[in-house]
Amino acid sequence: MTPALSITNLRKVYRGGTxxxxxxxxxxxxxxxxxxLGPNGAGxxxxxxxxxxxxxxxxxxxxxxxxxxxxxxxEARRLIGLSPQEFNVDPFATPRQIVEWMGGYFGLHAAERKxxxxxxxxRFDLVEHQKKAFRELSGGLxxxxxxxxxxxxxxxxxxxxxxxxxxxxxLRRDLWRYLQELNRDGTTILLTSHYLEEVERLCRTxxxxxxxxxxxxxxxxxxxxxxxxxxxxxATGAVPDHIAGAA
Amino acid sequence: MNLVNWVGLWxxxxxxxxxxxxxxxxxxxxxxxxxxxxxxxxGFVVGPRIASIGGHRYLEFVLPGILMMNVINAAFLQSSSxxxxxxxxxxxxxxxxxxxxxxxxxxxxxxxxxxRSVVTALGILVIGAAFGVVTMHAMGEFLFWVVGVSAxxxxxxxxxxxxAKNFEQLTMLNVFFxxxxxxxxxxxxxxxxxxxxxxxxxxxxxxFYFINGLRHSMIGFSEGSETFGAVFTVxxxxxxxxxxxxxxxxxxxxxx
Numbered sequence: 085m086t087p088a089l090s091i092t093n094l095r096k097v098y099r100g101g102t103x104x105x106x107x108x109x110x111x112x113x114x115x116x117x118x119x120x121l122g123p124n125g126a127g128x129x130x131x132x133x134x135x136x137x138x139x140x141x142x143x144x145x146x147x148x149x150x151x152x153x154x155x156x157x158x159e160a161r162r163l164i165g166l167s168p169q170e171f172n173v174d175p176f177a178t179p180r181q182i183v184e185w186m187g188g189y190f191g192l193h194a195a196e197r198k199x200x201x202x203x204x205x206x207r208f209d210l211v212e213h214q215k216k217a218f219r220e221l222s223g224g225l226x227x228x229x230x231x232x233x234x235x236x237x238x239x240x241x242x243x244x245x246x247x248x249x250x251x252x253x254x255l256r257r258d259l260w261r262y263l264q265e266l267n268r269d270g271t272t273i274l275l276t277s278h279y280l281e282e283v284e285r286l287c288r289t290x291x292x293x294x295x296x297x298x299x300x301x302x303x304x305x306x307x308x309x310x311x312x313x314x315x316x317x318x319a320t321g322a323v324p325d326h327i328a329g330a331a
Numbered sequence: 332m333n334l335v336n337w338v339g340l341w342x343x344x345x346x347x348x349x350x351x352x353x354x355x356x357x358x359x360x361x362x363x364x365x366x367x368x369x370x371x372x373x374g375f376v377v378g379p380r381i382a383s384i385g386g387h388r389y390l391e392f393v394l395p396g397i398l399m400m401n402v403i404n405a406a407f408l409q410s411s412s413x414x415x416x417x418x419x420x421x422x423x424x425x426x427x428x429x430x431x432x433x434x435x436x437x438x439x440x441x442x443x444x445x446x447r448s449v450v451t452a453l454g455i456l457v458i459g460a461a462f463g464v465v466t467m468h469a470m471g472e473f474l475f476w477v478v479g480v481s482a483x484x485x486x487x488x489x490x491x492x493x494x495a496k497n498f499e500q501l502t503m504l505n506v507f508f509x510x511x512x513x514x515x516x517x518x519x520x521x522x523x524x525x526x527x528x529x530x531x532x533x534x535x536x537x538x539f540y541f542i543n544g545l546r547h548s549m550i551g552f553s554e555g556s557e558t559f560g561a562v563f564t565v566x567x568x569x570x571x572x573x574x575x576x577x578x579x580x581x582x583x584x585x586x587x
Contacts, residue, residue, distance in 0.1 A: 098587070130587070136428045139587035158336075158430040166428050172421035176353060181346075188342025189429035191333070233425075 086150040088114045088241050088272035089135065094144035096130050096296075104130040106296035107144075112241075112274060112289070114149070117267045119287035119304070120276045123320055127296040128276045129169060132245055136166045148241060162190065165239030167231045169246040169276075175219035179210050179229040182218060183236050190237035197236075204232040207262070223250040231259070235266075242266065243274045248282060260286060280312045292319040339431045343439025344446075347413055351447060358409075359450060362401045366455045369397045370462055373519060384521055385552045391466055394459045395546035396518030398452055402477055403541070405451040406484035407491075407509060409444045414492025415501050423585060433579035437489070437572070444485030445478055452477050472548035472557075479564040480541045484509075486571035493584030512538045517546075522554045537563065 089112040096105040105127040112118045122128050133139035135146055137157055146153040146160075153160040173182050183204055187197035205211050208228040213221060218229060231247060244263075248256045263286060267273050277283055283290065284304065290312075291301040300307075300319040307315040351358045374390030381389040417423035426436055459465070467473060487504070495501040516538030522530050533539045533554075540560030547553040579585065 133587055137586070138424050138427050140582045158432060161428060161430040164428070168424070170421065172424045174350070174417075174420065174422045176350075181349070185342055185346050186425060186429070188345070189336075189339045189426060189431055191336050191338045191430065193338060 087111045090147040092145045095142045097142045110291055110298050114272055116272055116289050117287045118274045119283035119290040120274055122293035126293045132243055163240045165234035165242045167234040167244045167247050171226055173218050176217050178215050180214040183232050186233045187236040200236050208232050224255050227251050241272045245276050284312050294320045336435055340435045340439050344442045347443040362451050363454045366397050366401055367458050387550050391464050391550050394464050395549045396542050398455045399542045399545045400513045400518055401451050402448045403484050405448045406444045406481040407488040409447045410440055410485040410488030411492040414489050415495050433576055437575055441485045445481045448481035466550050468551040469548045476545040482568050486575050489575050512536055517542050
């Protein structure tokens with residue numbers, strides 16, 4: 085079966101010489117809920133940026149459902165939805181405009197855009213806020229707008245970079261339920277998060293990245309025997325007992 | 332997959348137009364007031380004391396120059412600020428992650444540049460008419476100059492918007508290049524009014540050909556070759572267009 089995402093020998097070196105991703109390879113099967121973990125600066129967001137077109141890979145190949153993300157970038161982009169870590173929106177635009185414009189960029193015609201936007205405003209409880217400027221919204225509402233924007237074109241691969249950072253417990257649990265529904269309906273999800281509980285609860289496969297390389301990759305169960313936190317700390321080079329002792 | 336993402340292209344135009352309509356005072360009212368003051372002072376107060384130029388009142392002579400100066404400014408400010416702010420606030424990433432081609436992004440931006448320039452120009456024509464100047468020698472030629480010069484400065488604005496790392500750099504080209512060259516490009520004077528040793532400054536200044544061409548389209552008065560100006564304008568559009576396309580393709584200033 086064609087993988088949802090296949091990354092081979094990806095390398096990204098920034099202009100100043102910083103190697104953010106170093107020969108990273110990984111595969112995500114269609115329908116998977118994939119946890120992509122690693123400390124800050126490990127290369128998670130850079131990898132995501134290379135996959136989605138925000139960054140240009142220095143070398144290596146990226147395929148989305150078999151479509152080359154660099155050579156056939158337009159076709160590849162149609163298959164992906166991205167909810168980034170940072171709020172990359174026009175702060176003066178309204179949630180409705182942000183979602184509707186994104187639908188337009190993806191080529192959805194007016195009637196389809198309206199239907200999708202209405203449904204997403206409803207789903208994320210944004211109806212009463214849909215005409216306010218984005219900058220006037222609370223952190224949780226902003227996060228919902230970003231997620232709605234990622235979903236407007238019904239992507240087959242949804243990439244969520246810290247989707248629950250800064251949101252309250254209630255919304256986080258609501259988002260978890262929604263993501264599980266989406267995944268059940270066939271959407272492949274790649275999730276990065278620093279909340280290990282979230283990854284443990286949602287993901288079926290986990291990869292840990294450190295210093296730009298995948299250091300551990302496998303089904304969630306393989307990580308749970310010793311506990312996800314211990315597995316994570318040992319894979320990233322930290323020693324859990326030492327850290328616990330220092331605390 | 333469709334060759335052209337028409338809906339995406341139209342969305343860029345709708346979106347950028349919505350952005351400029353949020354700030355109508357800055358985008359349209361300010362250049363109209365500035366043009367009004369120029370027309371009033373140079374055309375209405377100073378003008379009557381100046382002899383006619385090629386059979387035209389000074390106000391008729393000066394209006395095309397004022398109009399072109401504002402078209403250039405509108406075009407440059409539109410694309411440079413649009414690209415710069417999209418980069419600065421990172422919402423350029425919305426376009427980067429979508430299935431828009433580089434050409435669609437560029438044409439979408441330029442369409443809004445032309446819209447803003449044409450609306451600015453029409454407003455100035457209305458102000459001119461209020462001062463009794465209603466002359467249009469060749470409408471097609473007029474549109475060629477407004478659209479062609481808008482495209483040139485729209486493309487230059489995109490390059491500056493991609494290059495600028497701060498607000499200071501964003502305004503540098505306007506302060507040190509566009510405004511001075513507009514003023515010495517024959518907005519307020521004919522070439523023959525300059526001392527002979529300074530005339531090369533006009534003929535070697537590209538802005539002179541833009542202003543001269545527009546003036547010819549409006550009042551039929553010309554001091555240089557409109558054909559040369561037109562060929563130069565089309566060639567410059569093509570060169571700058573290819574350059575901007577290349578910058579988008581390599582992601583210069585756009586991608587990490």
